[in-house]
Amino acid sequence: MIEVEHLTRRFRELVAVEDLSFRVEKGEVVGFLGPNGAGKSTTMRILTGFLPATSGTVKVAGFDVFDEPLEVKRRIGYLPENPPVYPDLTPLEYLRFCAGLKGLPRRAVAGEIERVAGLARLDGVMDRLTGSLSKGYRQRVGLAQALLGDPEVLILDEPTVGLDPLQIREVRELVKSLAGRHTVVLSTHILPEVAMTCQKVLVVNKGRLVDFDTLDGLIRKHLPGRTVTLEDIAFLEEIYSKLVEGPAAAAAALAGLGAAPGTAPEVAP
Amino acid sequence: MRAALAVARKELTAAFTTPVAWAVLMVIAFFAAQFFNGALDAFRFLTLRAMQLQNPGLLERLSLTERVVAPLFGSMGLLLVIVAPFLSMRLFAEEKRARTFELLLTAPVRPWQIVLGKYLAGMATMAAALLLVALFPLLLSFYATGTQGGAGVEWQTVGTGLLGLLLLGAMAMAVGMFVSALTESVIVAALVSLLFLLSLYVVTLFTIGMEGPVRELVLALSASDHLTSFLTGRIELKDVVYYLSFVVLGLWLTDRALEGARWA
Numbered sequence A: 001m002i003e004v005e006h007l008t009r010r011f012r013e014l015v016a017v018e019d020l021s022f023r024v025e026k027g028e029v030v031g032f033l034g035p036n037g038a039g040k041s042t043t044m045r046i047l048t049g050f051l052p053a054t055s056g057t058v059k060v061a062g063f064d065v066f067d068e069p070l071e072v073k074r075r076i077g078y079l080p081e082n083p084p085v086y087p088d089l090t091p092l093e094y095l096r097f098c099a100g101l102k103g104l105p106r107r108a109v110a111g112e113i114e115r116v117a118g119l120a121r122l123d124g125v126m127d128r129l130t131g132s133l134s135k136g137y138r139q140r141v142g143l144a145q146a147l148l149g150d151p152e153v154l155i156l157d158e159p160t161v162g163l164d165p166l167q168i169r170e171v172r173e174l175v176k177s178l179a180g181r182h183t184v185v186l187s188t189h190i191l192p193e194v195a196m197t198c199q200k201v202l203v204v205n206k207g208r209l210v211d212f213d214t215l216d217g218l219i220r221k222h223l224p225g226r227t228v229t230l231e232d233i234a235f236l237e238e239i240y241s242k243l244v245e246g247p248a249a250a251a252a253a254l255a256g257l258g259a260a261p262g263t264a265p266e267v268a269p
Numbered sequence B: 001m002r003a004a005l006a007v008a009r010k011e012l013t014a015a016f017t018t019p020v021a022w023a024v025l026m027v028i029a030f031f032a033a034q035f036f037n038g039a040l041d042a043f044r045f046l047t048l049r050a051m052q053l054q055n056p057g058l059l060e061r062l063s064l065t066e067r068v069v070a071p072l073f074g075s076m077g078l079l080l081v082i083v084a085p086f087l088s089m090r091l092f093a094e095e096k097r098a099r100t101f102e103l104l105l106t107a108p109v110r111p112w113q114i115v116l117g118k119y120l121a122g123m124a125t126m127a128a129a130l131l132l133v134a135l136f137p138l139l140l141s142f143y144a145t146g147t148q149g150g151a152g153v154e155w156q157t158v159g160t161g162l163l164g165l166l167l168l169g170a171m172a173m174a175v176g177m178f179v180s181a182l183t184e185s186v187i188v189a190a191l192v193s194l195l196f197l198l199s200l201y202v203v204t205l206f207t208i209g210m211e212g213p214v215r216e217l218v219l220a221l222s223a224s225d226h227l228t229s230f231l232t233g234r235i236e237l238k239d240v241v242y243y244l245s246f247v248v249l250g251l252w253l254t255d256r257a258l259e260g261a262r263w264a
């Protein structure tokens, strides 16, 4: 469904994404992991046609993002890193606007808005100005927008940021329920989330792909001989720090010396 | 087209939820009333003088349209140029600042549809401002009668005057929208387009004492000089072409800027 080949994106001299290649099959839910600044959001912006790639190709449902952007955009629901909501509109006005932008059939608009508002639990705030809503609600409005029109592919950049624990659980359930019919790529810094919702994990560091495999595959590869259950999610942290910071740091983390991702000194791969 | 209308509608909802559009309309109404009163006083004074001079020929030639409506419209031209940047400043700069730009550019629409929608919304507000201005000649027509007993206001001249103002407003909106597409700062967008439009409008000041081809060139560039025929009841092709070329260029450049913004 999504084919990325040798994708590179530079911002002047800074290389944000470097020679990234991966494929996501139809119906898969893929978790996109990596430290801050790894290039997750940049990759998602390229997938959705917001940013052009410096080189490399991206295809969604067989259409090249650069050559046939409209065909690709029609099939993608996108939740950017910052929820793209307007403070001067109510969620209802906003979703109507998005429905118009996406060109949903007029007769279906009201029903579709009701559906996504239900999924994102927006009842009770539909007529308030978005600017006066809490951060979590703004995030939910953004999520509702991505779901509008039931697109085949969902690209969600940190969808659970700012949500309360119950809502986070609901979003996870939602994502799980999308699996199969929809292809989902979601980025997150919450590892348990990945263990619970995703079939595959894509780890990037400094713009490069470090690993892309199923959860089972990762466990076999990086923790050979260990048996872990998905409830015990500490293993994922262990794999993550191995991939992102190198084996030394992983050992340190294991020894409890506190090498939390992002705070530890960077080790060259 | 549906997407363009959706954009226009959203833009108008936002514009009239925030005080900006209302403030602009109030400023227009306030100054139009001031200029109108001023021009009316001047006209009253002139008719008194003509009566004192016992010159019926002069009295007959004094035209309300020429003495009141045309000066009012002339001042409104300057005012439009000053307020238009405040109507256009948010169009794209605000989307970029608030990161909603990403929503627009990942929607399955071509950039020109977004440009068109934004422009339509801007022009709707502009048209509302001109309707306010048009109220004054209408008011005048209720009280004035012509010397031969006909209408006291020459509607044709009022019409061409309003058309001229609309074209000027269309030019200002297109220029302002393009500038807004170049920056993330609403204030910068407003100031840069104000500076540009105002320079084009008052450039005629430099022609005082000038002669020859330079003067012709400056006049040809001036946004205010192209308004004068409209104010005297004439529609000239070169004036229409002048304003419309700014509109077309502004829309086209905005479309290009949207494409280019992503490459930064």
Ligand SMILES: Nc1ncnc2c1ncn2[C@@H]1O[C@H](COP(=O)(O)OP(=O)(O)OP(=O)(O)O)[C@@H](O)[C@H]1O
Pocket (backbone or CB within 6 Å): A011, A014, A015, A016, A034, A035, A036, A037, A038, A039, A040, A041, A042, A043, A081
């Ligand atoms: N418009 C831009 N101009 C210049 N540099 C940019 C731009 N956008 C991103 N970058 C740089 O590209 C790199 C990757 O950024 P990106 O936002 O993709 O990271 P990320 O993986 O999403 O990080 P986070 O986990 O913090 O969201 C960073 O170093 C960032 O500074």
Ligand SMILES: [Mg+2]
Pocket (backbone or CB within 6 Å): A040, A041, A042, A081, A157
């Ligand atoms: Mg990010």
